[in-house]
Amino acid sequence: MQQFANPARFLKIANAALPYIWSITAILFAIGLYGALVTTPPDYQQGETVRIMYVHVPAAWLGLFIYCLMGFFSAVAFIYRHPLADAAAKTAAPLGAVFCFLALVTGSFWGKPMWGTWWAWGDARLTSMFILLLFYLGYMAVWSSIDEPTRAAAIARIVALVGVVNVFVVKFSVNWWNTLHQPASVIKMGGPSIDKSMLWALLTMAVAYTMLFLALHLVSMRSEIAARKLRQARLIEIGNR
Amino acid sequence: MDFSAAHVSYVIAAYSISAVCVIGLFLYVLLRDRALAAKLKQNAEKDTL
Amino acid sequence: MLQQALALITRDIVLARKQGGGLGTAFGFILSVMVLIPLATGPDQILLSKLAPGMMWLALLLSVLLTADRMFQQDFEDGSLDIMAMGKLPFEIVTLAKTIAHWITVSLPLAIITPPLGLLMSLDISQLPILIVSMITGSLALSLLAAIGGAVTAGLRRGGLLVSLLVLPLYVPVLIFGVAASTASLGPSSSTPALIVLCAITLMSLIISPWACAAALKAYLR
Incomplete structure (x- = not known):
């Protein structure tokens, strides 16, 4: 832990690792998207709509x-x-919020053809995801409304x-609330009974x-360290005047 | 992928919004990093003068 | 320690009574919500009685929320909090004492006055006792969670909106189980399980809140 705690050393490691991480990301996206859009079969029940899963589930997972x-x-x-x-915590929040938002939007694009509605309060996962987004926004609001960084x-x-x-x-409460108000019209999505041909993608x-x-995240942390240095330099400059 | 299937527009919409958000995030993060790095470099040059 | 804490609670209660305002205004707020809801939904008696428990809970938690941003602000601004932080009493106990004072002066009275107002919304009268019980149980949790929001924004000029954004998601479990306990008496199920979970949430808030408030306030006092 202490090894990474030094900003200079962190920057050195991050800068060395980033090219590899970017290349792995690009390769994985190429393979994954090819699998998601071309090779995997359409679902026998959901048809082509099942392909939304390949962008929805990873976004939800990251959220x-x-x-x-x-x-x-x-x-x-x-x-x-x-x-x-x-x-690290500060820079993770906006990224998480974006993925959380994506999970909600793609979930709703999936829900419309499957459930016939854009938003089903009957689905506990959608509801908890929405509340999670609120937690992200609250956390980010704290950072933006307090000027002094250490405070x-x-x-x-x-x-x-x-x-x-x-x-x-919240997750527990929403699940419980859901079993209380289970509307008959909402189709429950199947559990993790995904076929192997889809799973790898x-x-x-x-x-x-x-x-x-x-x-x-590594790049944002690098920016954050730079922003801090700039702020310190500015403070010293003001002090010297 | 069969583009004539039912509901295919939802799939396209989901993929496009994911692409727009992810690429937008990517550009925002990278451009911000580049701008801050440039500023930092400028500051360092100013100090050495 | 207990004596000191009790003295602190008494001080806050006396202060709240001398200054007035808080409780009365919050009650006025609940009243105006009670007027606005039927105007928004239409005067349908059946619909209103169905909505009543949920709406009462919503009015209660919004009114408690409105008092949250002033909870620590005054003592922070006039420096009393600095002195309390330097005292022998653990700061967690100080924040807990102030929260309990807030509960006694604001949340608890509101939880007792609000349920009868449900008659304005054609609330089923048989639901009234359980609504009062669940609201009293939940009101302590409402105060404790509001205190977190109040402490986090104590040093900010305009903390009101931030408090809402931070505290409303925390209120989700209280709202769910509070309403569930109040409405269960109509259906076949009993309201005891929901009430027990509501107690559990209150106890959990009792552990988290003093710690979070103390840590947040210390960040401002430093």
């Missing part, structure tokens, strides 16, 4: 994963008080940690999305 990651970085920052962990970091950590605990409670897309996030 959840990034939130947990944000909680992890916030916990590290809370315990070790290291600014780099704060930067913003300290507050944001707490908001993230409280949020992580609550996301699980889905997994490839999921890994491709994750690698893309990793690359974007």
Whole structure:
């Protein structure tokens, strides 16, 4: 852990790793998209609509994963008080929010032909995803409304940690609420009974999305470190005047 | 992929919005990084003068 | 320690009574929501009685939310919080005491006054007792979660909107189980399970909230 905690060393490792990560991302996207759009068969029930799965599921996975990651970085920052962990949590949030948003929109594009409605409150996953997006927006709002960076970091950590605990409670509540109000018209989507011919493409897309996030996250962290240096330089300049 | 199948427009819409958002995010992150790096370099040159 | 905490609670209650405003305004807010809902949905009695428990809960939690951003702000601005932070009492206990004072002066009275207003929305009268019980149980959780929002925005000039964005998602479980407990008496199921989960959520908030408030306020006091 301590090895990565030094910003200079972090930048060195990130800069060395980034070209490889970008190439792996590009290759995986090429294979995954070819699989998703060309080689995988249409579903016998859903037809071509099933292809939305290949962009919906990875986005949803990242939406959840990034939130947990944000909680992890916030916990590290809370315990070790290291600014780099704060930067990691801060830069992860907008990326997670975008993937969360994508999961919602593609989910609704999937829902319209399948359920006949753009939005089904009867689906617990859609509802919890929506609330997760709100948690992302709240976290980002904290960073943007507190000017002083160390103070913003300290507050944001707490908001993230409280949020992580609550996301699980929200998920549980929404699931429970759903069983309470199960409308007969909503078609329950099948469980993970995905055929092998589709699974490999889905997994490839999921890994491709994750690698893309990793690359974007490293670049955003690099920008964040640069922004901090610039801010410090500006403060010194003002002080010298 | 069969483009004459039913509901194919939803598939196209889902893929296009994913592409737009992901590429937009990619460009935003990279351009911001480049701008900040350039500024940082400029600052360093100013200091050495 | 208990004595000090009790003294702090008493101080806040006295202050709230001397200054007034908070509770009255919140009650006025609930009343105006009660007027607006039938105007928005139409005067259909059956629809209104179906909506009533959910709408009452919504009015209650929005009114508690409106008082959240002032919870720590005043003590933060006049420096009392600095002195409390330097005192012997653990800061978590200080925030908990202030939250309990908020519960006693705002949330609890609102939770007791709100259910009878449901009669304006043709609420089934047999639901009234369980609505009161669930609202009283949930009101403590509402205060505790509002305190987190209040603490996080204590040092901000305009924290109101941020408080709503942060706290409303936290209110989701309270809302779900509160409404479920209030409506279960109409159906075949009992309202006990929902009420127990509501208690569990309240207890969980009781653990998280003082810690989060203390940590957030310390970031402002430093």
